[in-house]
Amino acid sequence: MSGWGKYNPDQAPKKYWSLEEAKGKLETYCAYQERSQWEVRRKLYEKGIKGNAAEELISEMISDDFLNEERYARAFARGKFRIKRWGRNRIIQELKMRDISPRCIQYGLSEIDPDEYYDSLLTQAEKKWEKTLEKDHFKKRYKVIQYLMSRGYEQDLVQEAVVSLQKG
Template sequence: MSGWGKNNPDQAPKKYWSLDEAKGKLETYCAYQERSQWEVRRKLYEKGIKGDDAEELIAEMIGTDFLNEERFARAFARGKFRLKHWGRLRITRELKMRDISPRLIQYGLSEIDPEEYYDTLLTQTEKKWDKTLEKDLFKKRYKVIQYLMSRGFEQDLVQEAVSGLQ
């Protein structure tokens, strides 16, 4: 969780929530954008609500449909692909970090159209190729491949996209 206050002893501690206050604040927090249970649990921990109280609030949020992990996984995958141009591997890694089940990760990844995915990979490859100033073709190719793989694109697709440029 957040350890910011540990390094700033002069900083006043964060304001903790009461249980009644937490319900309203969580509804606002979840209505603003899709959240995972992990994110909500983390927020509650930061605000001093732990254990059974936190689990009860999360169960209530699920019951009122403020929290829905499938909806979160789909929105997350769609958003990170379209806005940040992440590949499937990076999206999968980030969803696993948020304790999303493998089945729900697959649902999320199904939001990505394969043709749009490959077109995005080609676009990102061309942009990075043009921006890389390396004179040695081998080093330039290596840098572009490393960049695309760090964005979460699969190695075989990256190799295919880079070889298409040369």
């Protein structure tokens, strides 16, 4: 039985921030890597700062240019595509979860080069096709398509990539 909800004397109590301390900590937090307002709000809540105090700190972070949703969306989209090889749908979904505006999401997606995107899709399709040990051609095709769609690639592009694989 786990100790959920029970006091654990070995576990350090949660460290809350004072308002003075919070600004410096947030500047460091945001300078380390791009953050969204949602992430900063979550961090503040974790550290015991809520409501108007949190919103004021976030406003200060925006005016001091530590927080910028457009810059965040661009960096997020670039990183998730280049490093994790996510498709546009997955990137859009993740940005929406972080309360990024549709306009900023579009700016983020503009960071992805269409040719590089399709090449990445083809590469992943080829790898998955080789790794999928399925005798039935239709089942194999289905599995590859499902995999690519779960990575966030658009259905029409996935179909096109799988067809080009089968021709080659």
